[in-house]
Amino acid sequence: MNLADHTTAPSRLSVAVMGAGSVGCYFGALLARAGHPVTLIGRASHMQAVSQHGLRLQTATEDLHLPVATSTEPGAVAGADVVLFCVKSTDTEAAAAQIKPHLAAHTQILSLQNGVDNDQRLRQVLGRQPVAAAVVYVATAMAGPGHVRHFGRGELVIAPCPQGDAIAGQFSTAGIPTQVSDGVLAALWQKLIINCVYNALSALTQQPYGWLVAQQGIPAVMQDIAAECKTVAMADGVILPSTVDEAVAAIARTMPGQLSSTAQDLARGKPTEIDHLNGYVVRRAQALGIAAPANRLLQVLVQLKQIQASKQEL
Numbered sequence: 001m002n003l004a005d006h007t008t009a010p011s012r013l014s015v016a017v018m019g020a021g022s023v024g025c026y027f028g029a030l031l032a033r034a035g036h037p038v039t040l041i042g043r044a045s046h047m048q049a050v051s052q053h054g055l056r057l058q059t060a061t062e063d064l065h066l067p068v069a070t071s072t073e074p075g076a077v078a079g080a081d082v083v084l085f086c087v088k089s090t091d092t093e094a095a096a097a098q099i100k101p102h103l104a105a106h107t108q109i110l111s112l113q114n115g116v117d118n119d120q121r122l123r124q125v126l127g128r129q130p131v132a133a134a135v136v137y138v139a140t141a142m143a144g145p146g147h148v149r150h151f152g153r154g155e156l157v158i159a160p161c162p163q164g165d166a167i168a169g170q171f172s173t174a175g176i177p178t179q180v181s182d183g184v185l186a187a188l189w190q191k192l193i194i195n196c197v198y199n200a201l202s203a204l205t206q207q208p209y210g211w212l213v214a215q216q217g218i219p220a221v222m223q224d225i226a227a228e229c230k231t232v233a234m235a236d237g238v239i240l241p242s243t244v245d246e247a248v249a250a251i252a253r254t255m256p257g258q259l260s261s262t263a264q265d266l267a268r269g270k271p272t273e274i275d276h277l278n279g280y281v282v283r284r285a286q287a288l289g290i291a292a293p294a295n296r297l298l299q300v301l302v303q304l305k306q307i308q309a310s311k312q313e314l
């Protein structure tokens, strides 16, 4: 189905998920359940489990095994109307280069990633391919091979793109409330600020947010981090939502027991996205001639922990 030929949503979207981890498996599962042909492209251990037993989707109310096509080959994006691009921000260029030779001209790439510049980085690799950033409001994790757990939310806000309304309509019907908005960059920055404030502190202490904000000095440090981020965003021409401070504060209130994804990556000896979180703010600050010492310190401390963790793995 060529999206370019349609002004309304085709009844079936052919979907490929590049990087079938927790986010890709969750959204892929909902689309497959709604009858869209979905192919998960991911690591062999997960893909083998899915092809043998189906994709296990466990939510607060359901525990399903869904039949979904799988591949370990990037070439499986061939023929897709939409690619959900769901690798970590550390893998953006490498994964984009792998799918590039196999994409049809009309294939819409949706970046379902944290960080604010993945869409630009994708465009640098993919050239004229339609690419749109999405803000992903969900909490998911892989609980084992081919087993995704959903802990809450599940909405997407996508940047305007040629068939954005058609895609949003199909996704919403499939149980993924999706809006098209020209405020995606500002929303991605709001999320980035949340990540800059919480992720590294949670990773360095291996403690959840509720514990962190109760420690002496931490709320003031968090304010310093957020203030640096806001200064950089404004100098970069981003008009932040008026909700930023409340959104930052709400995380500790609504997820007091949660460890950040950076904390989880470090604990599992996996590379973190720190260079695309606090590290991104540091790079933009440098380019704009602004100081960002709190973000720089957090980036470097997490990098050091990452080196220590990788040595322990050897």
Ligand SMILES: NC(=O)C1=CN([C@@H]2O[C@H](COP(=O)(O)OP(=O)(O)OC[C@H]3O[C@@H](n4cnc5c(N)ncnc54)[C@H](OP(=O)(O)O)[C@@H]3O)[C@@H](O)[C@H]2O)C=CC1
Residues within 6 Å of the ligand: 018, 019, 020, 021, 022, 023, 024, 041, 042, 043, 086, 087, 088, 089, 091, 094, 095, 098, 112, 113, 114, 115, 136, 137, 138, 139, 140, 141, 142, 261, 273
């Ligand atoms: N989890 C969550 O609740 C949320 C996550 N996000 C963001 O969404 C993005 C994805 O996160 P998440 O799903 O949790 O991450 P995961 O690590 O669970 O998923 C990414 C998957 O892609 C695989 N992968 C990487 N490169 C390739 C490749 N070239 N070919 C095939 N598979 C590949 C990874 O394998 P391997 O690990 O072996 O490299 C991994 O299994 C991140 O930017 C994250 O910050 C945003 C909101 C919420």
Ligand SMILES: CC(C)(CO)C(=O)C(=O)O
Residues within 6 Å of the ligand: 114, 194, 195, 198, 199, 251, 255, 258, 259, 260, 261, 262
């Ligand atoms: C919102 C937050 C901070 C939730 O844990 C997150 O996005 C992350 O852990 O990366």
